[in-house]
Amino acid sequence: MSVRIAVVSAGLSQPSSTRLLADQLAAATTAAVGDATLHEVGGGPEVVVDVVELRDHAHALADHLLTGFASGELAEAIGRVARADALIVVTPVFSASYSGLFKTFFDVLEPETLAGTPVLLAATAGTARHSLVLEHALRPLFAYLRAVTVPTAVFAATEDFGDSTLAARVHRAAGELAAMVVGRGGGRLGERRSAALPGPDEEFGEVVPFEALLRRSHEQ
Amino acid sequence: MQIGIFTVGDVTTDPTNGTTPTENERIRATVAIARKAEEIGLDVFATGEHHNPPFAAPANPPVLLAHLAAQTERLVLSTSTTLITTNDPVRLAQDYAYVQHLAEGRVDLMMGRGNTGPVYPWFGKDIRKGIELAVENYALLHRLWREDVVDWQGAHRTPLQGFTSTPRPLDGVPPFVWHGSIRSPEIAEQAAYYGDGFFHNHIFWPASHTRQMVALYRRRFEHYGHGTAEQAIVGLGGQFFMRRNSQDAVREFRPYFDNAPVYGHGPSLEDFSRQTPLTVGSPQEVLERTLGFKEYAGHYQRQLFLVDHAGLPLKTVLEQLDLLGEILPEMRKGFAEGRPASVPDAPTHASLVAAAGGGHDTTVHGVDDVTGHRAEEVSA
Numbered sequence: 001m002s003v004r005i006a007v008v009s010a011g012l013s014q015p016s017s018t019r020l021l022a023d024q025l026a027a028a029t030t031a032a033v034g035d036a037t038l039h040e041v042g043g044g045p046e047v048v049v050d051v052v053e054l055r056d057h058a059h060a061l062a063d064h065l066l067t068g069f070a071s072g073e074l075a076e077a078i079g080r081v082a083r084a085d086a087l088i089v090v091t092p093v094f095s096a097s098y099s100g101l102f103k104t105f106f107d108v109l110e111p112e113t114l115a116g117t118p119v120l121l122a123a124t125a126g127t128a129r130h131s132l133v134l135e136h137a138l139r140p141l142f143a144y145l146r147a148v149t150v151p152t153a154v155f156a157a158t159e160d161f162g163d164s165t166l167a168a169r170v171h172r173a174a175g176e177l178a179a180m181v182v183g184r185g186g187g188r189l190g191e192r193r194s195a196a197l198p199g200p201d202e203e204f205g206e207v208v209p210f211e212a213l214l215r216r217s218h219e220q
Numbered sequence: 221m222q223i224g225i226f227t228v229g230d231v232t233t234d235p236t237n238g239t240t241p242t243e244n245e246r247i248r249a250t251v252a253i254a255r256k257a258e259e260i261g262l263d264v265f266a267t268g269e270h271h272n273p274p275f276a277a278p279a280n281p282p283v284l285l286a287h288l289a290a291q292t293e294r295l296v297l298s299t300s301t302t303l304i305t306t307n308d309p310v311r312l313a314q315d316y317a318y319v320q321h322l323a324e325g326r327v328d329l330m331m332g333r334g335n336t337g338p339v340y341p342w343f344g345k346d347i348r349k350g351i352e353l354a355v356e357n358y359a360l361l362h363r364l365w366r367e368d369v370v371d372w373q374g375a376h377r378t379p380l381q382g383f384t385s386t387p388r389p390l391d392g393v394p395p396f397v398w399h400g401s402i403r404s405p406e407i408a409e410q411a412a413y414y415g416d417g418f419f420h421n422h423i424f425w426p427a428s429h430t431r432q433m434v435a436l437y438r439r440r441f442e443h444y445g446h447g448t449a450e451q452a453i454v455g456l457g458g459q460f461f462m463r464r465n466s467q468d469a470v471r472e473f474r475p476y477f478d479n480a481p482v483y484g485h486g487p488s489l490e491d492f493s494r495q496t497p498l499t500v501g502s503p504q505e506v507l508e509r510t511l512g513f514k515e516y517a518g519h520y521q522r523q524l525f526l527v528d529h530a531g532l533p534l535k536t537v538l539e540q541l542d543l544l545g546e547i548l549p550e551m552r553k554g555f556a557e558g559r560p561a562s563v564p565d566a567p568t569h570a571s572l573v574a575a576a577g578g579g580h581d582t583t584v585h586g587v588d589d590v591t592g593h594r595a596e597e598v599s600a
Contacts, residue, residue: 066486069425071495204436207405210355210413210444217356217375 002046003033003181006084010054010091010102011124018124021156022051022090024167025122028174029088036175036182044182050084052077054101061104070108078109086118086181087147089138093125097137106145115146118180120173121153131155150176221555222566223548224264225257225541226300226457226524229277232531235479240531246276249534253527254288256538258295260545265292266300266330266524271339274481281329282319289323296568297323300419300524301332301400304361305353306343308377312357313364313385320390325569330398330419330455331358333407349376351406358397362414365394368584384584391579396567398455398522401433408433412440412452417566419455422513423526424482426495430456431516438518451564455522456513458497459529462543466501472536473500480530503547511554519559521566 007026011018030047037044054061060074070078081087091102106114121138123130134153142149152173160166227250233240241249254265267284270277278284285297297319302312320327333350334340340347356374363370364385373379389395398417401407402425411418418437420430434454441452461473470489477489477500492498499509514520525544528537565571573579 063487063491067424067483067492069429069495071426071487071491075426204405204432207409207436207440210409213351213355213406213409214359217352217359 002048003086004048004050004080004084005029005086005088005181006081007049007051007088008054008081008090008102008105009051010099010105012055012092012099012101016092017156017158017161018090018092019051019053020161021122021124021154021170022088024170025088025090025120025154025174026051028170029086029120029177032171032174032178033182036178050080052081054105057105058101061101061108064108065104078113082109082113084117086120086177087114088120088122088177089142090122090124091138093123093130093133096130097133098123098141103141106141109145112146114142117147118150118177119147120150120177122155122173123153124156124158126158128155128157128160131157148180150180152176221520221552221559222263222296222522223551223555224262224266224296224298224522224524225253225527226264226266226268226298227253227277227526227528228268228300229270229275230481230529231274231276232481232529233479234531234533235475243276249528249537250276250284251287251291252534253537253541254295255291256541258292260541261548262295262541262544264296264298264522264524266298268300269303269334270336271342272336280315282315285327286319286322289319289326292326295326297327298398299329301330301334303334303339304331304357305333305350306339306345307357309357309361310364310377310380310383310385313361314387316395317365317385317387317389320395320569321387325390325393325573327569328396328398328567330400330417332400333404345376351404352376354407355410358399358410358414362394365389368582386584388582388584390569391573391576392582393569393572393576393579395569396572398453403429403433405433405436408437409440412437412446413444415441415444415446417453417455417521419522419524420457420517422457422497423459424496427497427513427516430497434517434520447564448562450518450560451562453522453564453566454517454520455524455566456517456520457524457526458499458510458513459526460499460501460506460510460540462499462501462503462506462540464502464543466505469500469502476530476532484530503543506544507547507550507554510551511557514555519555519563521564523555 007022009019009022026049033047034044057074060071064070091098119142121134123134134155139149150173154169154173156166231241231246257265267281268277269281271279281299288297316329333354337347353376356376360372368384370380370383398419399407399411400419402421408418420433422430438449438452442449461469463469474489478484499506527540
């Protein structure tokens with residue numbers, strides 16, 4: 001058994017503190033899943049971390065807004081996020097909210113893609129004065145997407161990278177995400193009612209039979 | 221194999237000179253394009269239905285189709301699409317049956333849900349009920365063409381008691397129906413259920429997606445017992461721009477692509493050509509790309525091209541059709557290649573009449589000539 005954790009990082013600079021925080025959260029979550037399953041027979045699940053750098057998909061995301069479909073590598077990245085057992089999302093704070101690039105990625109997901117998916121929220125900024133962006137912007141966004149956010153969201157101002165208390169918050173949030181993933185035998189709460197289109201190489205699974213569509217129409 | 225063109229009737233500024241046709245010019249151009257389609261030997265002309273600018277497509281396609289029926293001899297006249305959601309199915313049954321008579325059967329139609337949100341409230345409908353409307357309205361339309369007297373009750377229109385839709389379909393055979401959808405599996409399912417055709421727009425989305433929608437429809441067509449999956453009735457869209465020299469085609473089309481209403485200012489022409497079936501190049505390149513569609517859609521029945529959009533002047537569109545006419549024989553040959561005999565052609569009025577064991581008049585007279593009964597009593 002393996003646990004797939006997708007990390008969505010919206011940092012723009014190279015190197016970026018957003019990615020730095022994302023990597024810390026991913027490493028801490030991997031360790032926390034290991035700790036939580038230490039005593040399981042046959043050892044704990046293998047944790048597979050998959051990082052999606054939105055900078056690499058910036059052009060494709062703008063194209064998607066205009067054409068209505070994801071091309072090539074963006075389609076693959078969306079597929080990996082859709083199939084993940086848990087998400088770590090990290091954005092820089094721009095003008096009192098998540099960045100436009102970050103929002104665009106979640107705007108182009110099909111409805112229900114993240115329904116029931118555990119998500120750890122994180123953000124970076126030059127100053128800690130922006131920290132409530134996590135509670136006032138990111139958490140409502142993921143509530144709308146019907147994702148399940150972990151209680152601790154991690155904010156890192158530039159100065160926090162020289163402060164050991166950041167590691168403590170990272171550890172706490174990672175532990176919460178790990179508990180959600182492990183406790184539920186890997187990820188999502190319940191079945192997705194996903195109307196999402198299959199990925200490029202998948203076929204449609206079950207379809208709603210036409211009699212049911214007719215009945216639904218008559219019962220309005 | 222039927223090959224033709226479809227139009228959305230957009231009134232778009234020509235980005236190379238800033239001129240915009242008037243509605244009258246656009247409407248006259250549409251007629252000229254349809255006539256040209258017949259002249260170069262195409263099989264089908266399909267018109268969109270629109271209710272708002274920037275379109276000069278008919279709000280009720282039979283108005284245009286009836287005019288074209290009088291101006292052409294062979295062309296099958298169709299729609300791309302007829303809004304099954306916001307139109308009253310009773311009016312659809314009546315208007316399309318009437319134009320079917322005028323056109324001597326050269327009419328079929330493609331159902332779609334439409335992509336302009338406000339059209340729903342304009343016609344008193346709820347866009348959130350789009351699928352339900354498509355399902356219920358078509359179920360009623362299907363009956364109105366097949367049953368002389370209909371009692372009906374549904375959620376989206378006033379009930380009907382002892383209702384006879386007139387005129388009855390020509391020769392007792394309703395027009396063939398296609399269902400068009402880019403991304404709704406429910407519509408592929410609907411087409412499969414009735415054994416109707418399924419058309420994929422195939423212009424705005426990657427081929428991998430078209431393949432999946434078509435595969436779903438074929439699988440369900442077989443499930444509902446209309447034939448094998450390879451016998452399902454499939455139509456695809458497509459778009460090209462060609463000049464004898466590939467570079468000339470790219471140079472001339474680029475400003476139209478870059479400013480096109482749907483995908484303009486987005487991906488480059490080169491990227492979009494890779495990602496979707498758009499082909500900009502020489503006639504040979506268009507020919508080869510088009511003949512590649514069947515590799516992922518299977519042998520299919522109808523190929524429609526979009527040629528008159530994005531502000532292209534009429535003269536250019538007619539030149540495009542001349543070039544299409546030149547490669548048409550090769551295209552037909554290519555489509556026939558490797559096509560199993562078990563794969564049917566697209567149904568036409570003649571083939572549907574033959575399948576019904578011959579045509580018969582189904583006029584419903586107010587009072588039956590022989591018995592003196594009224595239509596409702598005869599049915600009961």
